[in-house]
């Protein structure tokens with residue numbers, strides 16, 4: 001089919017909203033993504049004053065290769081809501097979106113991103129506990145987690161027993177990736193392996209982590225990114241990856257299953 005030739009198992013270099021706009025309704029089972037966080041429009045934190053420390057994404061002080069990550073807040077919120085609307089359009093009734101974001105303190109008050117997700121069918125907020133953080137500030141405790149919104153259409157279901165992972169996940173952030181804000185593969189492996197989605201889209205694909213994870217579990221991927229540099233990084237990574245390498249090893253860890261009373 002025409003759309004498959006154009007999108008399936010491809011990394012497409014283009015704008016997120018425009019490119020998703022070309023994907024027909026209902027054809028993507030699952031979206032896993034992490035947008036730019038608008039970090040450079042911050043009112044001030046560890047990133048702004050240069051105290052990025054040892055973490056790989058301290059590089060975000062300069063933004064991404066082809067996007068400065070510094071929009072007026074209202075414009076940013078509208079952009080992200082436009083992205084979510086497109087994601088909702090292309091997933092079917094059994095589809096879902098795992099939308100990673102980070103809460104932060106702005107002008108002394110918590111910015112919890114409710115303005116972005118309000119009105120979308122948020123079913124759960126998963127806490128991604130990272131090791132350490134960047135935003136040292138004497139006014140509040142060091143933030144050590146990000147959130148993953150599970151935004152789900154009515155018929156979305158996890159595979160049997162995957163719910164036992166609970167809603168607080170601990171994964172060290174990725175530090176061996178030239179991309180300044182890459183997902184750790186294990187985090188995405190957990191999401192992919194917890195569903196039976198066949199076609200998985202990451203509309204902010206960056207270095208290609210979601211595609212690698214899709215390949216690990218023999219699923220199809222679609223990747224979009226504005227940066228030709230990151231698209232090339234993703235294509236190389238995919239080319240050098242042995243497909244299905246996690247497929248037989250990955251099992252739900254029985255010892256971590258919560259016992260229901």
Ligand SMILES: C[S@@+](CC[C@H](N)C(=O)[O-])C[C@H]1O[C@@H](n2cnc3c(N)ncnc32)[C@H](O)[C@@H]1O
Nearest residue numbers: 015016036067181182183204206207209225226
């Ligand atoms: C947080 S990063 C995603 C990293 C990715 N999860 C990974 O594992 O490498 C956000 C990405 O959004 C991309 N981006 C920014 N503006 C965009 C736009 N208008 N359209 C598509 N991609 C965009 C950036 O180039 C960046 O790679």
